[in-house]
Amino acid sequence: MTSYLHFAREMRLGRLFRHGDDRLLITPLDHSVTDGPVVPRGSSVDRLTGQLAAGGVDGVVVHxxxxxxxxxSRFAGMSLIVHLSASTRHAPxxxxxxxxTAVEDALRLGADAVSVHINMGSADERQQIGDLGRVADLCDRWNLPLLAMVYPRGPGIRHPQAPELVVHAATLAADLGADLVKVPYVGNVAEMRDVVAACPIPLLCAGGPRRGSGTDVLAFVRDVLLGGAAGVAMGRNIFQAADPRRMAARVAGVVHGEPQPHKADETEGQRDERTEAVLA
Structure with missing residues (x-):
């Protein structure tokens, strides 16, 4: 039986892993602070969030x-993860x-979890790792799940997807108290399995840069899952798709093992008018 002291944490994690299959599809939308707007022209962040929810995304990361x-109402069947970290690509x-953002403020806003970003190997690593430790302590106090997004990045990092660096990033998150960790995919199923085996908490792989087609995206997700990861945290390849709802549904279908529609990949650019009417 779950300890009373950990009831709220288990409840919130249960919302995230709502399918009961230990798999997770997260869509980060925090790129808007780092890189600029993520919402397609003529749309809105509310509409985009509705499309993600309709497509079966388990949780979104927002500021x-x-x-x-x-x-x-967009979060009736989808978890809210409030991102606590920020920077822009224009900074020195x-x-x-x-x-x-503070952990307490995220709770006040109704967060099911919070996330922090750490660039392992950066010149600012000391501050970021310290922030992770302090946030983990507060999350433990408030029984709020913590997702650590850890990337090997810095002056001395030549190959950020090297397995020895990615496994270090994953275990760093676990050792400092994160409940979930997001890291880069190492590019190889067998080596990814070794990374996952060394990590005691659920591991998600970052979706990475835009891929050539929906078929390429789904092939990447399948490799991630074959590598033993719990799922993906995929942003650009979903919210920059011509139809974010449909792309989210296709990725969710792979993540949660649901049948895939047998349609030509070219239809990725076509919108489902019935769903568009509901989301308007």
Whole structure:
């Protein structure tokens, strides 16, 4: 039986892993602070979030201010992860990350979990690792799940997807108290299995840069799962798709083992008018 002291944490993790299959599809939307707007022209963050929910995404990562522009009903069947870290690509050191939201504020906003970003090997690593430790302590106090996004990045990092670096990133997150970790995919199923085997917490692979087609995206997700990962945290390849809802549904189908529609990949650019009417 779950300890009373950990009841809230288990409840929130249960919302994230709502399918009961230990698999997870997260869509980060925090790129808007780092790189600029993520919402397609003519749409809105509320509409995009609705498309992700309709497509079966398990949780989205957003910054606190974005929630002012999203209807709470979008999270009826999807978890809210509030991102605590920020930086922009225009900074002198774009690999430096700073905390911009408190754990208590995320709780007040209704978060099911929070996330922090750490660039392992960066010039600012000391601050970022310290922030991770402090956030983990607060999450433990409030029984709030913590997702650590850890990337090998810095002056001395030549091959950020090297297995020895990715496994270090994963175990760093676990050792400092994270409940989940997001790391780069190492590019090889067998080596990914070794990374996962060394990590005692659920591991998600970052979706990475845009891929050539929906077929390429799904092939990547299958390799990630064959490598033993719990799922993917996929942003650009979903929210930049011509039809984010359909792309999310296709990825969710792979992650959760549901049958895939047998349609030509070219239909990726076509929108489902019935769903568009519901989400409008």
């Amino acid at each position: 606190k201010g974005v929630l002012r522009h999203i209807a709470p 050191d774009s690999e430096a990350k700073y905390l911009v």
